[in-house]
Amino acid sequence: MSTNNPIAVSARKVEIAFGVGEAKIFALKQADFTARRGELIMLVGPSGCGKTTLLSVIAGTLTPQAGEIEVFGQRLDGLSQAELTAFRQKNLGFVFQSFNLIPTLTVIENVMVPLLIQGTKHALARSKAAAILEQVGLKGREESSPNALSGGQQQRVAIARALVHEPTLLICDEPTSALDKDTGAQIMQMIRDLSRSPQRCVVVVTHDFRIFRFADRIAEMEDGRISRVIDDSSTLEIQPHL
Amino acid sequence: MYRLALNMLFGDRAKLAMLLCGLSFSALLMAQQTSVFFGIMSWTYTPVVNIRAHVWVSDPMVEQANDAKPMRDTELGRVRSVDGVAWVAPLHTSFLQARMVDGNFKLITLVGIDADTFAGAPAQITQGRIEDLRLPNTVIVDEWGAQLMGRPVKGPDGKITNVPLKPGDVFEINDIEARIVGICKVRRAFTGGPFVYTTYDRSKTYTLGARRTLSFMLAEPVAGVTPAELCHRIETETGLKAWTTDTVIWDWSERSLAKNTFWWFWKNTGIPFSFGTAVALGLFVGIAVSGQTFYSFVLENLKYFAAIKAMGASMGVLARMLIIQAVTAGLIGFGLGAGMAQAIGRVMIEKGMPPFVMFPQVLLATLALTMGISIVSAIIGIVKVSRVDAATVFRG
Numbered sequence: 214m215s216t217n218n219p220i221a222v223s224a225r226k227v228e229i230a231f232g233v234g235e236a237k238i239f240a241l242k243q244a245d246f247t248a249r250r251g252e253l254i255m256l257v258g259p260s261g262c263g264k265t266t267l268l269s270v271i272a273g274t275l276t277p278q279a280g281e282i283e284v285f286g287q288r289l290d291g292l293s294q295a296e297l298t299a300f301r302q303k304n305l306g307f308v309f310q311s312f313n314l315i316p317t318l319t320v321i322e323n324v325m326v327p328l329l330i331q332g333t334k335h336a337l338a339r340s341k342a343a344a345i346l347e348q349v350g351l352k353g354r355e356e357s358s359p360n361a362l363s364g365g366q367q368q369r370v371a372i373a374r375a376l377v378h379e380p381t382l383l384i385c386d387e388p389t390s391a392l393d394k395d396t397g398a399q400i401m402q403m404i405r406d407l408s409r410s411p412q413r414c415v416v417v418v419t420h421d422f423r424i425f426r427f428a429d430r431i432a433e434m435e436d437g438r439i440s441r442v443i444d445d446s447s448t449l450e451i452q453p454h455l
Numbered sequence: 456m457y458r459l460a461l462n463m464l465f466g467d468r469a470k471l472a473m474l475l476c477g478l479s480f481s482a483l484l485m486a487q488q489t490s491v492f493f494g495i496m497s498w499t500y501t502p503v504v505n506i507r508a509h510v511w512v513s514d515p516m517v518e519q520a521n522d523a524k525p526m527r528d529t530e531l532g533r534v535r536s537v538d539g540v541a542w543v544a545p546l547h548t549s550f551l552q553a554r555m556v557d558g559n560f561k562l563i564t565l566v567g568i569d570a571d572t573f574a575g576a577p578a579q580i581t582q583g584r585i586e587d588l589r590l591p592n593t594v595i596v597d598e599w600g601a602q603l604m605g606r607p608v609k610g611p612d613g614k615i616t617n618v619p620l621k622p623g624d625v626f627e628i629n630d631i632e633a634r635i636v637g638i639c640k641v642r643r644a645f646t647g648g649p650f651v652y653t654t655y656d657r658s659k660t661y662t663l664g665a666r667r668t669l670s671f672m673l674a675e676p677v678a679g680v681t682p683a684e685l686c687h688r689i690e691t692e693t694g695l696k697a698w699t700t701d702t703v704i705w706d707w708s709e710r711s712l713a714k715n716t717f718w719w720f721w722k723n724t725g726i727p728f729s730f731g732t733a734v735a736l737g738l739f740v741g742i743a744v745s746g747q748t749f750y751s752f753v754l755e756n757l758k759y760f761a762a763i764k765a766m767g768a769s770m771g772v773l774a775r776m777l778i779i780q781a782v783t784a785g786l787i788g789f790g791l792g793a794g795m796a797q798a799i800g801r802v803m804i805e806k807g808m809p810p811f812v813m814f815p816q817v818l819l820a821t822l823a824l825t826m827g828i829s830i831v832s833a834i835i836g837i838v839k840v841s842r843v844d845a846a847t848v849f850r851g
């Protein structure tokens with residue numbers, strides 16, 4: 214399907230090491246990774262294999278020590294912190310494992326944050342946030358505190374926040390691992406339904422094999438690099454080692 | 456985003472309460488200590504306030520209001536003849552021991568005023584009449600003195616109460632009878648005991664005929680001559696020292712007796728130092744407490760600031776958010792602290808103890824320092840947030 218779509222993310226021979234000397238660990242070893250517009254690609258693999266690290270590189274929050282990273286034709290390696298910040302503000306939406314909602318703000322205020330950062334007027338940001346909250350089924354909970362919501366509801370707020378400014382790259386790190394099986398599936402369904410767009414690329418990191426079926430493609434990681442890419446997720450039902 | 460910054464601040468009531476406690480406590484401590492300090496310092500020029508005259512004249516060697524270097528009575532005539540003088544009245548002040556009926560001695564400040572004009576008489580006589588000072592061996596005592604020199608009396612229920620002196624009561628100054636004909640209300644002084652008013656002539660009797668009793672002269676300029684101008688004339692014509700009686704201690708009117716008295720005590724006593732230490736301590740505690748609470752506020756929110764940073768907020772935006780939070784907390788803390796200081800001050804002023812004078816300058820300085828604490832806290836927060844790696848948002 215999407216193999217002919219334009220390339221959204223391209224990482225080539227990316228290297229990241231943490232620590233120095235004896236304690237030095239290579240989290241990414243010459244990793245190559247490609248994702249296209251219009252697809253939902255999952256990054257899977259055992260804990261500690263470097264998934265989050267690769268995601269951070271793609272998101273422009275971590276600068277690789279070697280290799281190239283290009284997102285929508287823009288080289289990220291070599292950009293200054295300010296340029297990376299501007300890049301993230303414009304192009305990226307985030308969904309985190311631990312939701313990362315600001316507990317002292319209301320639900321709708323949390324969703325407004327990406328718009329306000331972009332300089333959108335308060336009133337407009339509010340109406341856009343209200344609209345997307347309705348889409349994730351949280352109409353009526355706008356003024357609640359995030360802490361008053363269930364885990365699944367909180368993650369829906371996070372999805373609304375990640376998509377409210379219509380980013381072209383959506384990054385999700387283990388979005389279902391803090392949730393039970395059914396809620397996790399609902400959340401994944403929602404990410405898939407709402408984020409689908411020919412322009413958008415969605416990268417989901419997970420080691421939850423029960424949600425593999427939502428992926429267009431699956432990139433399997435092992436020990437700091439992509440070991441294989443599976444184009445048809447149905448061939449990957451249960452992988453006991455994951 | 457800045458509105459949300461405030462909502463973040465106000466969202467956590469418990470943290471906010473802590474933060475405001477720290478800030479208002481330090482503001483209170485600073486404003487309160489400084490005001491008590493200025494209150495005590497303002498007691499140094501109490502005579503100028505109580506005596507109410509436009510011009511004071513003294514021996515040229517006198518440096519401040521509590522430092523009497525008695526002159527000869529003939530000086531009155533010399534001052535009276537200076538062009539522009541409407542009238543001149545003598546004033547005697549001295550510290551003496553008064554003996555109570557029960558035989559106890561108490562230190563008093565004897566004030567002798569002119570019996571014709573009553574120039575320098577207390578503004579508020581709460582019992583009796585000033586004119587009765589013209590009767591033989593009479594005095595007027597201030598309320599504090601009436602309390603201080605009062606007698607413990609055992610009531611029918613066995614409880615001991617202090618009965619203050621009242622008109623009709625008698626005590627002795629240098630073995631000479633002093634009969635109370637009035638009670639007055641005056642401001643307390645830094646030096647000496649309570650005020651006992653009598654006539655200038657009788658003060659000579661009470662001081663056992665001291666050779667010189669003219670401590671100061673009180674003068675009034677004729678219409679059209681300013682006190683400062685009159686001072687100048689008196690000084691050039693008599694060689695004595697003349698003072699104005701404005702109590703503004705901040706400006707540079709060289710002739711103000713109150714100001715010279717204030718700064719004399721400032722230079723020659725340890726009070727500014729010991730109070731400075733208290734104020735510095737307040738400031739220190741304030742910085743520590745509020746800096747610490749704001750820092751823990753930032754630490755607690757660091758995770759969220761990191762998320763906002765990851766979502767693409769520039770350091771400029773984050774810095775402004777933190778400054779808005781800190782400055783808002785600082786302003787509220789200052790308001791609460793200064794308000795509390797003023798409320799406590801009001802009670803103190805009513806009681807007269809400890810003295811309390813809150814200058815607007817003190818409030819401004821407290822505001823500046825509270826803002827300083829907030830800004831420093833914000834800067835520490837900004838450094839902390841600038842160091843946080845946006846990538847940490849992905850780590851649990």
Ligand SMILES: Nc1ncnc2c1ncn2[C@@H]1O[C@H](COP(=O)(O)OP(=O)(O)O)[C@@H](O)[C@H]1O
Nearest residue numbers: 231232238240259260261262263264265266267
């Ligand atoms: N900030 C860091 N400092 C040191 N080591 C790190 C850091 N982040 C990740 N690592 C290490 O890099 C490796 C890959 O981590 P990560 O990308 O989080 O794996 P995954 O997300 O696949 O579980 C792990 O060995 C981890 O311990």
Ligand SMILES: [Mg+2]
Nearest residue numbers: 264265266387
């Ligand atoms: Mg991870």
